[in-house]
Amino acid sequence: MTGLSRLSLNQATTKRWGVREAAEGCARAGIPWIGLWRDKVAETGLEESASIVRETGLKVSSLCRGGMFPATTKRERLDRLDDNRRAVDEAATLGTDVLVLVCGAAPGRDLRAARDEVEEAIETLAPYADEAGINLGIEPLHPAFAADRSVVCTLGEANGIVRRVGSPRVGVVIDAYHVWWDADLYTEIGRASGSILGFHVDDWPRGGGDPLLSRGMMGDGVIGLRRMREAVEDAGYEGPVEVEIFNEAIWAKPGEEVLETMKRRYLEHVLGEVPAGGSA
């Protein structure tokens, strides 16, 4: 199963599982990587979570999430920076070198000001992350989340921040669901060369619905995942590939079944290897 050597379960995909269940599930399923979430880690305990992943022999691909920088008052902005420093420390304890940043929405109607706040906060956080040996991965979110979660809506914007901040510790995380629609995507993947810190796969099904919970399993939507994976590799990224799917129907299934489906779909739709016995 060398085809799975880069596969990572982002634990958002198995929402009902805690850190232990997710880590043990991955170990049983032959999935070598796991992406953790801070709320799940807090439930289990930070040190306990770190020892669970060590015991199970997994590698931690990333910690989700820092960010959420813009705020109405200076006090709030400073509190959020403090929280991000704690997230950096947690990432180090968990043994990953990537903290994923979901940058936050504008508190009012001024997107330009919020984008400036995001950039300033990342600039402030970078030296702290550097001392801890942690990379900060700016994840552009789909524009459907611009009002609630992130003013950084395209890979082009994320690349712009990376260039201007100019720290080797600041890069981008590319999630297929968030960027697939972008006419400039392949240009911007090329431009991200050398600063790609993560690649997430999932799918965008047709038919609408709330984008927060409508993510599909790879193969259930319209995204050309294989081409995107090849472009990300051509840009020099050889790290783990996380499967991160927010979807009530997938959450309702037994975790083991989700991992098996995810493995088959990854091989078929991301790597482009048709598994023996046909497609799933």
Place this chain on the structure above:
Amino acid sequence: MTGLSRLSLNQATTKRWGVREAAEGCARAGIPWIGLWRDKVAETGLEESASIVRETGLKVSSLCRGGMFPATTKRERLDRLDDNRRAVDEAATLGTDVLVLVCGAAPGRDLRAARDEVEEAIETLAPYADEAGINLGIEPLHPAFAADRSVVCTLGEANGIVRRVGSPRVGVVIDAYHVWWDADLYTEIGRASGSILGFHVDDWPRGGGDPLLSRGMMGDGVIGLRRMREAVEDAGYEGPVEVEIFNEAIWAKPGEEVLETMKRRYLEHVLGEVPAGGSA
């Protein structure tokens, strides 16, 4: 009420009304413009619809919608072009000079090919529209609709098509809901100067939900509408401003009430005039 001289009801906002009810409602409310939809016009009849708007003294700001160009087979693509020619004729009969184009989604996973098909179709349609005296307004749709409705997701892409097609009959329609999140928006509004064929206002509320039905009334969301209106004017557009809101809660209200709210909100949030008696 000169403040309302550019206001137009796009009849999608009052979905339960037919052409006659919408036109008479506008006339009573002192709204001088109306934007019509082909399905509503078909229900009432084309000639009948045309005489209703003449009788009520309204001006027709646009007809929605042409487009939906990409298709799996050549036969289907030709059928869709024919349908667009009929839409051009209908626009002429109704006395508007703008046909709004929602360009269509990719039938498969190849966005680039679908974008090329869209451009080719608009190029093919332009001379026909020119003979009929109709302008074709490419409306970029929010990327949330890329899988189902339009591969043209940004004003930048629409501007690119306009430049490459190079017909004075081809321009863009800017809808606040679709473009507000874009970091390049103001640059692209400037670039659209001279080819803006319509401006639609509405709002993006916080809190998520299905983007198809989550549009808000102006003032109920995060969009800086006044700034956007000023930029569109700076780019030379002085035409009607359509209010186009797809929202079950608004559809459930009496049409008269919707028109009154829409007038107040337009004055306050789009024009920036606080009406006597305070905000609504």
